[in-house]
Amino acid sequence: MIDFSVIGNAFLVSFQYVGYNIIGVIFGLFLGALPGFSSSNGLVVVLPIILSMEPTSALVFMAATYVGAEMGGSYPAILVNVPGGPGAVVTGLDGYEMAKKGMAQQAIAISATASALGGCLTTVLVLFTMPFLAKVALKFGTIQCFVIIIFGVAVLGKLGGKDLTKGLLVGALGLLLGATGSDPIYSSKRATFGFIQLYDGMPPIAALVGFFGISECLMMLEHETIVDAGAIGKVLREGLKASWEGVRITVKCWATLIRGSIIGLIIGIIPGTGGAVSAILSYQQEVQANPGLKWGKGEPRGVLGPEAANNAVVAGAIVPTFTLGIPGSGTMVVILVVMESLGLLIGPQFMEKNAGIAYTVIASMLFGNLIIFLTAFFGAKYISKLTIVPTRIMIPSIIVLSLFGAFAPRSYVFDIYVALIFGILGYIMKNYGYPITPLILGIVLGPYAEEFFLRGMRLGSGNILIFFKDPVSLALWVILILTFAGSKIYRGIRGK
Amino acid sequence: MSSENESGKRALSGECLIPIIGVVYSAYYVFSARGMAWEARSYSLFIALVVLFLSVVVVTKSVWRRKKGDADKMDGCEESGVKQTGVIAGRNTILAVLIIIATIVYVMLMVHVGVILSTLGYVFLMIAVQNVIKGTPGSISLLRAIVYSVLFALVLYAVFGLILEMELPGWFLEHLFAGLKRGVMK
Numbered sequence: 213m214i215d216f217s218v219i220g221n222a223f224l225v226s227f228q229y230v231g232y233n234i235i236g237v238i239f240g241l242f243l244g245a246l247p248g249f250s251s252s253n254g255l256v257v258v259l260p261i262i263l264s265m266e267p268t269s270a271l272v273f274m275a276a277t278y279v280g281a282e283m284g285g286s287y288p289a290i291l292v293n294v295p296g297g298p299g300a301v302v303t304g305l306d307g308y309e310m311a312k313k314g315m316a317q318q319a320i321a322i323s324a325t326a327s328a329l330g331g332c333l334t335t336v337l338v339l340f341t342m343p344f345l346a347k348v349a350l351k352f353g354t355i356q357c358f359v360i361i362i363f364g365v366a367v368l369g370k371l372g373g374k375d376l377t378k379g380l381l382v383g384a385l386g387l388l389l390g391a392t393g394s395d396p397i398y399s400s401k402r403a404t405f406g407f408i409q410l411y412d413g414m415p416p417i418a419a420l421v422g423f424f425g426i427s428e429c430l431m432m433l434e435h436e437t438i439v440d441a442g443a444i445g446k447v448l449r450e451g452l453k454a455s456w457e458g459v460r461i462t463v464k465c466w467a468t469l470i471r472g473s474i475i476g477l478i479i480g481i482i483p484g485t486g487g488a489v490s491a492i493l494s495y496q497q498e499v500q501a502n503p504g505l506k507w508g509k510g511e512p513r514g515v516l517g518p519e520a521a522n523n524a525v526v527a528g529a530i531v532p533t534f535t536l537g538i539p540g541s542g543t544m545v546v547i548l549v550v551m552e553s554l555g556l557l558i559g560p561q562f563m564e565k566n567a568g569i570a571y572t573v574i575a576s577m578l579f580g581n582l583i584i585f586l587t588a589f590f591g592a593k594y595i596s597k598l599t600i601v602p603t604r605i606m607i608p609s610i611i612v613l614s615l616f617g618a619f620a621p622r623s624y625v626f627d628i629y630v631a632l633i634f635g636i637l638g639y640i641m642k643n644y645g646y647p648i649t650p651l652i653l654g655i656v657l658g659p660y661a662e663e664f665f666l667r668g669m670r671l672g673s674g675n676i677l678i679f680f681k682d683p684v685s686l687a688l689w690v691i692l693i694l695t696f697a698g699s700k701i702y703r704g705i706r707g708k
Numbered sequence: 709m710s711s712e713n714e715s716g717k718r719a720l721s722g723e724c725l726i727p728i729i730g731v732v733y734s735a736y737y738v739f740s741a742r743g744m745a746w747e748a749r750s751y752s753l754f755i756a757l758v759v760l761f762l763s764v765v766v767v768t769k770s771v772w773r774r775k776k777g778d779a780d781k782m783d784g785c786e787e788s789g790v791k792q793t794g795v796i797a798g799r800n801t802i803l804a805v806l807i808i809i810a811t812i813v814y815v816m817l818m819v820h821v822g823v824i825l826s827t828l829g830y831v832f833l834m835i836a837v838q839n840v841i842k843g844t845p846g847s848i849s850l851l852r853a854i855v856y857s858v859l860f861a862l863v864l865y866a867v868f869g870l871i872l873e874m875e876l877p878g879w880f881l882e883h884l885f886a887g888l889k890r891g892v893m894k
Contacts, residue, residue, distance in 0.1 A: 377769065384730075398748050402737060403736055430808075608830060612831065628815050629812075
C-alpha cells in the first residue's frame with residue numbers, strides 16, 4: 213500500500229537537496245558529453261567524496277548525475293554526430309541533420325525539453341506506482357530481454373538506411389562482433405586474434421567513438437564547417453527564439469513525448485537493457501506512427517522521442533534497484549554499492565526501512581530535470597555555435613577526444629587502435645551506403661543478447677521454441693514482422 | 709565511357725567490401741570456436757549463418773545492379789553526401805590517408821613524449837596539413853593554429869589527467885603539472 217504522507221513529505225524534504233542536484237546534473241552533463249565517460253565511471257572517480265556524504269545527499273547527487281549524463285550524451289551527438297554514449301546514438305540520426313541545416317540550437321532545446329518533461333512525467337509515475345512497476349519488472353525475464361534486443365537491432369537495421377539488407381547485415385555483424393571474447397558460461401575465448409585485450413569482449417566505447425567520431429571526421433573533410441555554408445548566418449543570428457521554437461515543437465508533439473516516456477519507463481525497469489534500446493524502440497514507434505515524415509533528414513520528432521525515452525529510463529531503472537535490489541543499469545550498480553557501503557539495506561527491505569530516503573531521491577529527480585531544461589534552454593544558443601567552427605580545427609580536436617574516449621574505460625592503448633580500425637571501417641561504410649547505427653548497437657548489446665540467448669536455451673532445455681512461447685515475446689515477434697512486412701501485407705489486402 | 713566503367717567497378721568492389729569482411733570474420737569466428745562446448749558456439753554459429761546469408765544477398769544485389777547498368781547507384785548512399793559511386797574526391801582521399809597515418813604516429817609518440825607535447829604537435833600539424841592541401845579560403849593562420857594547439861593540449865590534460873585522473877602517458881610536463889596539483893591539494 214502506498215503511503216501518500218511519505219511521498220508528500222519527500223517533496224518537501226527534497227528542497228533541501230537542490231544544491232546536490234545542481235552539482236550532480238552539471239557533473240552528469242559534463243560526463244555525458246565526453247565520449248567514453250558515462251555516469252557510472254564518472255561516479256566511480258568521485259566515490260571517495262560520495263562515501264563521505266550522508267545517505268540521502270549521496271543518493272540525490274548520484275541520481276542527478278545519472279539524469280544529467282543521459283541528457284549530456286545528446287550534445288555531441290547533435291553537434292558533431294559523436295554520441296556521448298550508446299543512449300544518444302539514435303538522437304544523432306536526425307539531430308545531426310538538423311545541426312547541418314543550422315538548427316542545432318533548436319535540436320538541443322527539443323532534446324532538453326523532451327528529456328526534462330519525459331523525466332518529470334516518469335518520475336511522477338514512479339512515485340505513485342512503484343510497487344506495481346516492481347511487479348511488472350519481474351515479468352521480464354531472460355527470454356523477453358533477448359527478444360527485445362533482437363527486435364531493437366533488427367528494427368534499426370530497417371530504419372538506419374535505405375537498403376534493408378545492408379542494415380540487417382551490419383546489425384548481425386555487430387551482434388557477432390559483440391560476442392567476441394569469453395562466452396558467458398564457460399569463458400571460452402572466441403575470435404580474439406590472440407589479443408588478451410579482447411578476452412573481455414570487443415570494447416564498446418572504442419567501437420562507438422571509432423565508428424562515429426573518427427569516421428565522421430574523415431567525412432567532414434568534404435566541408436569547411438559542419439553547418440551547410442548557407443546556414444552559417446542563421447546560426448550566428450539565432451537568439452532565444454530558436455530555443456522557444458524547440459520547446460514549442462516538443463509541446464506540440466505531446467503524443468511522441470508520452471510514447472517515448474512510457475517506452476523509456478518500461479525499458480528502464482527491465483534490468484540489462486537501458487537507454488540505447490529505449491531510444492531505438494521510441495524511434496521505431498514514431499516512424500510507424502508517422503510514416504510520411506522525412507526520417508533521418510532532420511525530423512524534430514527523431515530527436516524528441518528517443519531523448520524522452522532515454523531520460524525516462526533513469527526513473528525506470530530506480531524501480532528494480534530500490535524495490536528488489538536488482539540494478540537496472542551500470543550506474544545503478546554503482547548506486548547499489550554505495551547504498552551498501554553507507555549501511556543502507558538492499559533489496560525489498562530498503563523500501564520497508566528507508567521509504568523516506570527512496571521517495572526523497574525520486575522526488576529530487578524532478579528538480580534535476582528542471583535544471584537540465586534551464587541549462588540547455590539558455591546554453592543552447594552558445595553551444596550550437598560549435599557547428600560553425602572550421603572543420604580544420606574541429607577534425608583534429610574530435611579525433612583526439614575520440615581517442616581519449618576509447619582509452620578512458622580500460623586505459624589500454626590497444627583500444628585506441630581498435631577505435632582507429634573501426635573509424636576506417638566506418639568511413640568505408642558511410643561511403644558505400646551502409647548504416648553505422650545498427651552495427652554499433654549490435655556491438656553494445658551483443659554480449660547481453662548472447663547471455664540471454666544461452667540462459668533461455670538452458671531454460672528451454674535446448675529447445676529454441678522457448679523464445680516464441682510466452683505472450684510478451686510472441687507479441688514482440690509479431691510487431692517485428694509487421695514492422696518489416698506490414699506495408700506489403702496491407703497493400704496486398706487492399707489490392708485484393 | 710571507360711572512366712564510367714572504372715568508377716562502376718570501384719563502386720561494386722567497395723560495396724562488396726563489407727559483406728566480404730562479414731564473411732571472413734564469421735568464418736574466423738566459427739573456426740576459433742571449433743571444439744568448444746555447444747553453449748559457447750550456438751549463438752555465434754546462428755548469427756554467423758545470418759551474416760553469411762545476408763552477405764550473399766547484398767553481393768548478389770550489387771552484381772545484379774551492375775549487370776543492369778545501374779552500378780553507379782548504391783542503395784542507402786544518398787544521404788552520405790558523397791558521390792553515388794562511393795568514390796570521394798581525390799584531394800580528400802589523400803587527406804584522409806594522411807590523417808590516419810598521422811594519428812597512428814601520434815598514438816605511438818604519445819607513449820614516449822607524453823600527452824601534452826604529442827597532442828600539441830598533432831593538432832598543429834593537422835591544421836597545417838589541411839591548410840596546405842585544401843588551400844584558401846578558410847585557411848587558419850599560423851598564430852591561431854599555434855595558440856589553439858597549445859590551449860587544446862593543456863585543457864585536454866587538465867580535464868582527463870588532473871580532474872578525471874586518467875592514467876595518461878607522461879613526460880616532464882605531465883610530471884610538472886601533477887606535482888603542482890599535489891602541492892595545491894596539500
